[in-house]
Amino acid sequence: MVQEAYRFAIANQEFKPDGSIVFGYHAFEGSICVDIARDAMRLMSQGKPLPEIRAFVDSQYSKFGQPTDTEPVE
Numbered sequence: 001m002v003q004e005a006y007r008f009a010i011a012n013q014e015f016k017p018d019g020s021i022v023f024g025y026h027a028f029e030g031s032i033c034v035d036i037a038r039d040a041m042r043l044m045s046q047g048k049p050l051p052e053i054r055a056f057v058d059s060q061y062s063k064f065g066q067p068t069d070t071e072p073v074e
Helices: 002-011 032-045 050-064
Strands: none
Touching: 002 032, 032 050
16 A cells, blocks of 8 residues: 555656655654545546645645645646
């Protein structure tokens, strides 16, 4: 599951505006990052646009804390 999420993140770097991906230890401590990646994969496979995916992620996961500081998706 974690490997699948990392493969997805590498293949879809447009989620991070500067084109870089930094893998941190936090991904191994909890499953929220993996859950977000899996949700994004599912929604992308359904043909959902990036702004809709971002809105879904923000609404579903904001209860767990501050989101990562990234540029808005248009």
